[in-house]
Every structure is written in C-alpha cells, then in structure tokens.
Amino acid sequence: MARKKNITKDNLISWYMEFVLENNHDPKTVFSFAKENNFEEADFYKFYGSFEAIKESIFSEFFNHTIKILAKSEDYPTYDARNKLLSFYFTFFEILTANRSYVVYALKENNDLKSLKYLKELREDYKIFVSNIGIEKIDLKQEKLEKIQSKTIQESSWLQLIVTMKFWLDDTSPSFEKTDIFIEKSINARFDLIDVKPLKSIIDFGKFILKEKINFN
Structure with a gap:
C-alpha cells in the first residue's frame, strides 16, 4: 500500500492523541507510529523531533x-x-x-x-x-x-x-x-x-x- 503523502502537523497531532487515548502511553517508536498510520517516518521529523515535542x-x-x-x-x-x-x-x-x-x-x-x-x-x-x-x-x-x-x-x-x-x-x-x-x-x-x-x-x-x-x- 502506498504511503500517505502531504502529512500535516494536524494529522500527526490527531493520530498521536488517538493513540495515547486508546493505549494510555506514547507510541513505542516513531517507526511503529508511522507504520500504523501509513506514512513515511521521515515525514514525522519534518514537524517534530520526538513525541515529547508533540x-x-x-x-x-x-x-x-x-x-x-x-x-x-x-x-x-x-x-x-x-x-x-x-x-x-x-x-x-x-x-x-x-x-x-x-x-x-x-x-x-x-x-x-x-x-x-x-x-x-x-x-x-x-x-x-x-x-x-x-x-x-x-x-x-x-x-x-x-x-x-x-x-x-x-x-x-x-x-x-x-x-x-x-x-x-x-x-x-x-x-x-x-x-x-x-x-x-x-x-x-x-x-x-x-x-x-x-x-x-x-x-x-x-x-x-x-x-x-x-x-x-
């Protein structure tokens, strides 16, 4: 499946908030977070350096x-x-x-x-x-x-x-x-x-x- 393109800051925030509310903890890695939401890991770092930064x-x-x-x-x-x-x-x-x-x-x-x-x-x-x-x-x-x-x-x-x-x-x-x-x-x-x-x-x-x-x- 092709990875999502044109990822926005709002996308990352929305996906992050959804993850922590469902799991009660941060994603284990940026890699797993990107894979779960079907976008390139590198796109995460265009906006944030870590989950703490989010x-x-x-x-x-x-x-x-x-x-x-x-x-x-x-x-x-x-x-x-x-x-x-x-x-x-x-x-x-x-x-x-x-x-x-x-x-x-x-x-x-x-x-x-x-x-x-x-x-x-x-x-x-x-x-x-x-x-x-x-x-x-x-x-x-x-x-x-x-x-x-x-x-x-x-x-x-x-x-x-x-x-x-x-x-x-x-x-x-x-x-x-x-x-x-x-x-x-x-x-x-x-x-x-x-x-x-x-x-x-x-x-x-x-x-x-x-x-x-x-x-x-």
Whole structure:
C-alpha cells in the first residue's frame, strides 16, 4: 500500500492523541507510529523531533486554532480588551471541550511539573496575546517600571488561565455551564480590579495638589 503523502502537523497531532487515548502511553517508536498510520517516518521529523515535542506543542495548537477562529469574526477587532479576552476564553474552552479526553489525560494523569512543561508553548503564546489586546496601563513615565507592570499583567493573566483550566477540569455541570459562569465573573472581576481610571484620577489630583502647593510656597 502506498504511503500517505502531504502529512500535516494536524494529522500527526490527531493520530498521536488517538493513540495515547486508546493505549494510555506514547507510541513505542516513531517507526511503529508511522507504520500504523501509513506514512513515511521521515515525514514525522519534518514537524517534530520526538513525541515529547508533540506533547509540548498540542496546547499551543489549541491556542492557534482559537486565534484563527477569532480572526474570522468581523466584530472581534472592534472589541475592547475585556471582550477580546472573554471571546478568547469562550472559544479556547470550546476547543478544550472538543478534546477533553486528551486534555484530562495530559493534565490530570501526569504530575504537575510535567503538565506545566506541556503548557510551556501555550504560556508564551498567551502572554504575547495578552500584551496585544489593549489592556489599559498606567503611564508610569519610567521604562523599568512599565516593563514590570507589563510583566505583572502577563503573569497574572497566565495564572488566571491556569486557574480556569483547573476549574474546568473539575467541572461536572452539564455542558460545563459552571465554567462559563466562572469565566465571565472572573474576567469581569479582574478588569474591575485593574481599572486604572480611578487610580489615574487620584494621581492627577495628587499632581495638582503638589503643583498648587509649590506655587503657593
């Protein structure tokens, strides 16, 4: 039988996920994996150097599919940061739900250190995403402080995503409706907490008082 040609990254991920869910372990070798799925072993290495590399890329691919779906929406570019993040969450968790058996296998059946390793690429992708959705920040006038502020937003956003994934993993409600509620309430609460407008008003008022005091003296 002729070997399959034009193997894609999505093909390899799909076949890999199917194998581990059916066998509860990685394929023994790339050779046996290629033979079972009827493609040339060399085609595997065009995309990945090992099965570990596939595992580390899967959640990043979930992220990429999420972004592709959002990009198809004509309204998405007009959303503010809060609604862009809500749209991302709902879309991303739809994709996780469509692949729940694998996600549970990857994150629940392994120890925490391995799970975080598998999420490494997702973490970097997500931090870049958060940096580019227009979350309002305080103009601190100092590059070092602004970098700290940006990093704080990225890391806290990543922590929020991890907490939400943990909630979703433990959610047993129909259609994971409790997770939907958790997403909406947690993101709204986050944006209310980081709303810089009241703080800007306080800073502006402080500058005014300081200026007036100096002029008065």
